[in-house]
Amino acid sequence: MKRDIEDFAIFGGRPAFLHPLYVGHPNIVDRDRLFDRLNWTLDNQWLTNGGPLAREFEDRVAELSGVRNCVATCNATVALQLLVHAAELTGEVIMPSMTFAATPHSVRWLGLTPVFCDIDPRYGGVDVSAVEASITERTSAIFGVHLWGRPCAVDELEKLAAARGLRLFFDAAHALGCSSKGRPIGGFGDAEVFSFHATKVVNAFEGGAIVTDDDELAQRIRSLHNFGIGMEGFNAAGGTNGKFNEAAAAMGLTSLDSFPKYTRHNQGNYELYRSELAGVAGVRVIEFDPEERNNYHYIVIEVDREVTGISRDLLMELLHAERVQAKPYFSPACHELEPYRSQRPIRLPHTEWLAARVLAMPTGTTVSREDIRRVCNIVRIAVERGRDITARRRQDA
Numbered sequence: 001m002k003r004d005i006e007d008f009a010i011f012g013g014r015p016a017f018l019h020p021l022y023v024g025h026p027n028i029v030d031r032d033r034l035f036d037r038l039n040w041t042l043d044n045q046w047l048t049n050g051g052p053l054a055r056e057f058e059d060r061v062a063e064l065s066g067v068r069n070c071v072a073t074c075n076a077t078v079a080l081q082l083l084v085h086a087a088e089l090t091g092e093v094i095m096p097s098m099t100f101a102a103t104p105h106s107v108r109w110l111g112l113t114p115v116f117c118d119i120d121p122r123y124g125g126v127d128v129s130a131v132e133a134s135i136t137e138r139t140s141a142i143f144g145v146h147l148w149g150r151p152c153a154v155d156e157l158e159k160l161a162a163a164r165g166l167r168l169f170f171d172a173a174h175a176l177g178c179s180s181k182g183r184p185i186g187g188f189g190d191a192e193v194f195s196f197h198a199t200k201v202v203n204a205f206e207g208g209a210i211v212t213d214d215d216e217l218a219q220r221i222r223s224l225h226n227f228g229i230g231m232e233g234f235n236a237a238g239g240t241n242g243k244f245n246e247a248a249a250a251m252g253l254t255s256l257d258s259f260p261k262y263t264r265h266n267q268g269n270y271e272l273y274r275s276e277l278a279g280v281a282g283v284r285v286i287e288f289d290p291e292e293r294n295n296y297h298y299i300v301i302e303v304d305r306e307v308t309g310i311s312r313d314l315l316m317e318l319l320h321a322e323r324v325q326a327k328p329y330f331s332p333a334c335h336e337l338e339p340y341r342s343q344r345p346i347r348l349p350h351t352e353w354l355a356a357r358v359l360a361m362p363t364g365t366t367v368s369r370e371d372i373r374r375v376c377n378i379v380r381i382a383v384e385r386g387r388d389i390t391a392r393r394r395q396d397a
C-alpha cells in the first residue's frame with residue numbers, strides 16, 4: 001500500500017503491480033468450448049465466406065439487439081465504411097469529436113467530410129442542438145456514438161434526422177447489450193455498428209457487425225462485404241472484402257456464451273470503483289443509468305484538477321509508473337488529431353473540457369476486486385497529496 005508520495009514509483013518507489021493491469025485486456029473465454037468450435041471448423045473445412053459459425057454469430061447478435069438483420073464483418077471500422085458506401089452517403093457527415101478515430105476515419109476514407117460537433121459534457125453524448133446547428137445543404141447523415149456504452153440521445157436524433165431528411169447511424173462499438181429507455185441498442189436509426197475487437201466486452205479477436213431492420217440495406221451490405229457478389233451477380237456499387245471468418249466467429253460465439261458473466265463481473269468492478277472512490281474529492285466515476293441494461297465495460301473517471309491539484313495527465317503518468325495502464329479515452333478528441341486538426345481547425349469547448357479530464361480504468365474479468373482496491377488506494381493518496389506531487393514533479397523537471 002502507498003502511504004506517502006515517496007512510495008510512488010514516479011519518485012523511485014517500487015511499482016504497486018508486478019504485471020501491468022490493462023483497460024481492454026481480453027475477457028477470459030471458456031477454452032474447451034472455443035477449441036470444440038475450432039476443431040469442428042477444421043473437421044469440416046469451412047473457414048470463411050459466410051460459414052455456419054459466422055451465420056450463427058449473426059443470428060445471436062441480431063437477437064440480442066432486437067433487430068431482423070445482422071451482417072458480421074472483419075472489424076467495426078470496415079463495417080462503418082460499408083455503411084457509408086451502401087447508403088450512398090455524400091458530402092458531410094455530422095458526428096461528435098469525442099470518439100475513437102475510427103468513427104471519422106471511416107467516413108474520410110471514402111472521400112466524405114466528417115463534421116465534428118460538441119457534446120453534453122455530463123456524459124459525453126452528442127449535443128443534439130449542436131448537431132442541428134451543423135446541418136448544411138451538404139449534410140447527408142448523422143453518426144451518433146454511444147460513448148463508453150452510454151446511449152446517446154437516440155430519440156431526439158431520430159426526430160431530427162426524420163425532420164431534415166437525413167440518414168442516421170450509430171457507432172455502437174462500445175454498447176453491445178445496452179439499452180436506451182428499455183429498448184436494446186442496435187435497433188435505433190437506420191443501422192448501428194458493434195465492434196468485437198479483442199479489447200471489447202465480447203471479442204472475436206477482431207470483428208464488427210452492422211445491425212438493422214432495413215432489409216434492403218442489410219442485403220446490400222452483405223453483398224458489398226463480399227466483393228459485391230449478390231443474388232444477381234456483381235453489384236453495380238462495387239464491393240470490398242469485409243468478411244468475418246470462422247475462427248473469429250468461434251471466438252465471438254464463445255465470448256457471447258459468457259457475456260452475462262462478463263457483465264456481472266464488470267458491474268461488480270464498477271460498483272467497487274464507485275464505493276472506493278466515493279469520498280475522494282475531485283474524482284467522479286461517470287455513471288451508468290441503473291434503470292437501463294448496461295455492459296459496464298468502460299469504467300471512466302473524471303478528474304477535476306481544480307479540486308485535486310493533480311492533472312489527469314500527471315495522475316495517468318503516476319498510475320502507469322505503478323503499472324496501472326489507465327487510458328485517456330478519448331483524448332485528444334478527434335478534432336484535435338491529424339488530419340482533422342490541420343484541415344478544419346475548430347474549437348469544441350465541452351469536448352475539450354471533458355477530454356482533458358477523463359481516464360478509463362482497468363477492468364474486465366482479468367481484474368480482481370483486490371486489484372481495484374489497490375488501484376483506488378493509489379488514486380486516493382495521489383489525490384490527497386495532489387498539490388505536493390505536482391510541485392515535486394515541477395521541481396524534478
Ligand code: T4K
Nearest residue numbers: 022023024025026075076077100102173195197198199325
Ligand atoms: N468506434 C469506436 C467508438 C471505437 O472505440 C472503436 C474501436 C471503433 C469504432 C473501431 O472498432 P474496430 O475497427 O477496432 O473493431 C483500442 C482498440 O484497438 C479499438 O478497437 C478500440 N475502439 C479502442 C477504444 O481501443 P487502442 O489504440 O487504445 O489499443 P491498444 O493496442 O492500446 O490496446 C488497448 C489496451 O488493451 C492496452 O492497454 C493493452 C490491452 N490489450 C490490447 C490488445 C489488442 C490487451 O491486453 N490484449 C490485446 O490483445 O485502441
